[in-house]
Each structure stands twice: as C-alpha cells, then as structure tokens.
Amino acid sequence: MIDKISTLDPILLALMATLFTWGVTALGAALVFFFKQINAKVLNTMLGFASGVMIAASFWSLLAPSIEMAEGLGYIPWLVAAIGFMAGGLFLLATDKLLPHLHMNHDTRDAEGIKTSWQRSVLLVLAITLHNIPEGLAVGVAFGAAASGASTATVGSAIALAIGIGLQNFPEGAAVSIPLRREGFSRWKAFVYGQASGIVEPVAGVLGALLVTVMQPILPFALAFAAGAMIYVVVEELIPEAQSAKDTSHSDLATMGAMIGFCIMMILDVALG
Template sequence: MMKWFIDQPVVLQALLATLFTWGVTALGAATVFFFKDIKKNVLNAMLGFAAGVMIAASFWSLLAPSISMAESIGQNAVVVAALGFLSGGLFLFLADKLIPHLHLGGKMSEAEGIKTSWQRSVLLVLAITLHNIPEGLAVGVAFGAVAKGTGDATLAGAIALAIGIGLQNFPEGAAVSIPLRREGMSRKKAFLYGQASGVVEPFMGVLGAVAVTMMEPILPFALAFAAGAMIYVVVEELIPEAHRGNDNLESDITTIGCMIGFTVMMILDVALG
C-alpha cells in the first residue's frame, strides 16, 4: 500500500492525505452517536492537544523546511520566511473578520465576521472550517515540496504532517458535533455538520500542491505562509477557547494537553522526517 502511494503523482498524494485528515474529522464527529455531552476538562485537553500539534507542525514541518529551501535556491531565507509567516497570519486575520462564524460556547451576539442571519449551527461549523483552511494548505504544500526535491523536505515528513493534522482533527470533529447534539440537534444531523467542517481540507491540499509544483520559487514562501496561518489559529482561536471560563485545574489540563500535542507532533516529524 505504501509503495503504491509513493508511486502516485504529488497532487494525488496531497488529495489522499487530506482525504485522510477529513476522514479523521468525520471519525471525531461520529462520537456524537455515543455521547450527548462532553466534559469541559476533556474538551480543554482536546483543544490544548490540537494547539500543541499545530505549533510543532508549524516549525518542524513548515518553517524549518521553508528556510532550508529558500537557502537552497538562492533566496534570502530570513526575509522569505518572515514575509510568508506574517502573510499567513494576515490572511487568517482577514478571513476571521469577513467570514461569519461563532466559536464553541459562544452566544449568537458574539458571532464574528460580516453580520448574517445564518443559523447558529452553520456559524459553529464555519469557525472550525477556518481552522482547517491552513491545515489542508500545509499538507498540500508539504507534498508539493517533496516533489520539487529542494531543501530538507521528505515524503516521510509530509506523511508525518498529515498524520499529525489528522490526530488533532479528531477532537475538532467531536468539538463541533457533540455541542450541536447537546443543543437539541439530531445525532445524524450533528454528525453531518461536524464532518462538514473538514471538507475544505482536500480542496486546500490540492490547491497547495498544484500551486507550488507549478511555481517553484513560491515554495519557501508558501510553507511559511501555512505556518503563519496555523499559528494565528492557535493564538486567536484554540488557546483562548480552551481557557474560556477556566479555573486553575482546567487551565492546567489545557496546558498539559498542549505539551503532549507538541511532543507527539515533534516525535512524528523527527522520527519519520
């Protein structure tokens, strides 16, 4: 199976990898068939874990290869990595201000983005979908980097990134579907909404892979861009949400989850990459 995967075109590899990450999101959303509620401590640990994975992936799988590749093709590595990183954050900042969405546990009056009459469930899904845009892009760009054969990019490293993103997508799927079930939505509908938050990843994965394979000079910038977008999500969304209304014990659980997530992603990237 692995040999078959290795022999496939890079765009198909990126598509399959992001279909995997979407599938894990669906698995997480499927927990709604077994649970109607989720304890805040558990949710905090999940969100902390997801944040840790994304922080580690941003450096080990994206920023470090970006710098290495920029140097290998004669670009100013510091400038390219810095501009790409900040551009990724700016992109998510603008998306956050424009796309209507509502964070978990928030009231309708706290919805962000352009004002709309959309239902609460749709706004909740859009909030998680915003998280998944940089994740899908990161996986696609990572596979595209392997195809170009520059810098330190390896297929094992790209696969490790997809596995890490998949691991943190499981709690994200559950974090959408279970709250929707608690609010009275049917299990089936809550599941459909939960898995829908990951649909964007295959599209972004293919887009990222196609873009960097067609325009090699933008590859270092694209890797740093994905890293910046992911860090923006962590700082703006995941960490604040995990600490919302917490006491000391709940904050500790979030922090421990983040440390574990970072360690797991670091091990995956170093061991496989």
Template sequence: MLEWLATLSPVFQALTGTLFTWGVTALGAGLVFFFKSFNKTVLNGMLGFAAGVMIAASFWSLLAPAIETAESLGQTAWLTVAIGFLSGGLFLWLVDMTLPHLHMGLEKDKAEGIKTNWQRSVLLVLAITLHNIPEGLAVGIAFGAVASDLPSASLAGAVALALGIGLQNFPEGAAVSIPLRREGFSRTKAFLYGQASGIVEPIAGVIGAYAVASMQHVLPSALAFAAGAMIYVVVEELIPEAQYNEGGSSTNIGTIGCMIGFTVMMILDVALG
C-alpha cells in the first residue's frame, strides 16, 4: 500500500487519503439501513472517541512536526506555530459564526450562524461538515508535507493520520443519518445526507496538499493551522455533545471514549509514523 502511494504525487496521495475518510463517513451513515434510533450513551462514547483521536492527531501528527519543521527552516518555531494554531481556531470560529448549522438534539430555532430558512436536515449536515473542514485539511497537509523531504514528515505518518481521522468519521456519519431517519426521512435519503457531510474532506485535502507542496515555507504554519482548527472543533462541539444524555444528565462514557481514542491515535502515529 505504501509503495503504491509513494508513486503518486502529494496531491493524489491526499485525494486518496481523504476519499478513504469520506468513505468511512459513508459507512457510518450506512448504519441507518440497520437502525432507526441510536442509543445516546453509545453515541457519546463514539463522539468521545472522535475527540480523543483529534486531540492526539493535533499533537503527534501536526504540532510536533510543525515545530520540528519550523526549526529546520530557521524560523522562530514557537512564534510560527503559535500564530498558525491560533489562526486555525480563529478561522473555525468565523466559519462557525457565519455558516448556518444546527447541533444534534437542538430545535431549529437554536441554529447558529447567519439566520436562514434552510431545512433542519441541511443545518444538521452543515454542523458535521464543519468538523470535516479541518480534518480534510490536516490529512492533505500531512501528505503535502512528505514532498518537503523533512525528517518530521513521512508517508507512513500521513497514512496513520488518515486512518485515525477515518476511524473517528464513522460515528459522525451515523450522527447525521440516524437522527434524520428518526425524524421521518427515508433510509436512503438519510444515508445520502449523512455521507454528504464528508464530501468536503477530499476538497479540503487537495487544497491543503497543493498549498504546502507548492510553498514549503508555509508548511509549519499550515500544520499548526490545521491543529488549531481541529482543537476548536473538539472543545466547542465534540466534547460538550459527548458529555450529556437525553434529559441533560451527565455521563462518563464520553470521557472514557476520549481516552481510548487518544490512545489509539497515539499508537497509530508512533507505530506507523
């Protein structure tokens, strides 16, 4: 697999990796063909797992290589990485404030972003799509970094990141399609909406890979930017959603899932990267 990927350009490597992550989103959305509802406790554990994967990936696959790369390029590493990290969070905050979307379990009048008359289903899909922008960027930037021939960037590490992001995309696909089925959508339509939430990943991945492969001096900033965007999603959305069951009672399942997800991504990155 690695030998075949090595023959491709960084942009096509990124496209391959993000098509995989999109495919796993579709697999998760496919659960709607077997279930009409989903136990919220199980979903909390899956969302917590996704949060743990993203936290671990933000450090081992993005921030640590960003620091090493900045130092090798003669940049002031702490400054470059700090600015990139905060810029990633700021970007997601601006998108969050602008793009109309609705978080799971909320009524339509609780939608965030610019006010719109869009259907509830569209708003739910856009909420998950927000997650996938930084995820696609992260995978694309990781593959684009391989072209820099820096010690901190490896094809195996990029593959590990794509695997980790793919694993945590599974619950996100289910988190869109199954609630839509519960609201009266047909199984096919609910599936199509669920998998559509991941379509942004190949787009963001190709953009990220092309940018860093063409302009190596922006690689540290790009890696840190993707990490900041991912951490924003984790803290603003995934962890809060994983902490409560219906009725508002708190749960530890999301926390346990987060610990497991972090460990799995750490193992993937260290073992393969």
C-alpha cells in the first residue's frame, strides 16, 4: 500500500495529508454540537497528549532525517540542524510578536501581537491558527523529503507524522469552538470558527512540499526549521496551558498525556517509517 502511495507526487500527498489534519481539527470543533463546556481534566490531558506527539514528531520525523541528509550532502550535520532549528523558533517568535492573538483562558487585555480592536473570538482563532502553520509545514516538508530518497525520510514516516498531527489537532479544534460557545456563539458559528483555525495547514503543507522539491539543497534546513517551529509551539503554548490548572491532579494528567502522546508518535514513526 505504502509502495503505491510512494509513486504519487509529493505535493499531492502533502495536500491530501494536510486536508486530513484539517479534517480532524473540524472533528474536534464538532464537539461543540454535543458539549457547551469541556472538563478541565480532559482538556489538559488532551493538550498534554498534543505536546507529546509534537515533541516526538520533531525528532523522529524531522530532526533525525535533517541530520542524515545534511551528512549526505556534505554539510556539517550538527550545524545545519542547529541553524534550522533555531530559525524555526525565531520565526514563530517573530510571528507571535506581530500577529494579534489571544491564548485560552486569558482576558482580551492580555492579547499578544500588534494591538488591535479585533473581537475576542477572532483573536482566539488566530492563536490556534498560528500554531497550525508549523504543523502543516512539517507535513509538507516531510513528504518533500520522502521524495528525495533519504533512508530516514520515507513516505511511511511522513504518513505517521500526518496521523500524529491529526490526532493532536482534535483537542485544538475543541479548544477553540467550545470556549466560543460559552461566550454566546451559536453552535454552528462556534464550529465554523473552530475548524477555520486548521485551514492554514493545507496551504503551509503544499508550500513546504513545493519548496523542498524545487530546492533540494535546503531540505535539511527546512526539516530542522519545522522541528524548531513545532517545539516553540509546545513550550510557548501547549505545555503552559496543560499545566495551568491549580489542581495538581490536572498537571499529573497532562504529564501522562504527554508521555502517551510521545510514545504513540514514536511507535507510529518506527512502525510506518
């Protein structure tokens, strides 16, 4: 099955994979049709799970292939990985400072980025949208890397990455739509806003795949860049949100969720890659 998939164009594969991850975001957002609020323990566990998935994916699916490809191209492997990784984090830091957005459970006065009069709902959606950019980029770059023929960058590992990103997108969709419902939005409007946060993933995925297939020499940097951007999201947003509850049992659940997410992503990558 994977052998047949491997014959398809990597840009098409990136588009299909990121449409899947966007679809899972929509499934998470659809929880708003059944719940008006989500239990804090459940949400923190899911956010912890998302953190674990992204940390594992950053190494197994992105950094490890980056180092191997850099070595194969005659670059200094550790230098390429370090430069790309830090560039990814700095890119997200700059975007974080510029793009108006609001994290969950924060007052509108705590909105980050350029000051604006945009509604709270728009700022909440933009916060999740910001995090979905590196996820879509990572999937696209992974499929582009698979087309290069490197042994550690296979279509199987790219599929594993897409599945992992999809799994962690589920709580993110719910984390947007359900709070909007609590603020008085209709179920349908809250769903539309929630799933809209994932629309950037197909765009970023296609751009990532296109970029690395056209410019092969930058592929190791691009993989490390995506890893750095994902780790920035985990440390800046997901872990703090998962550990923010005053009840210490919530933090324990978030920690175990991260352990489970890391383990599942590792299994997916090793089994499929």
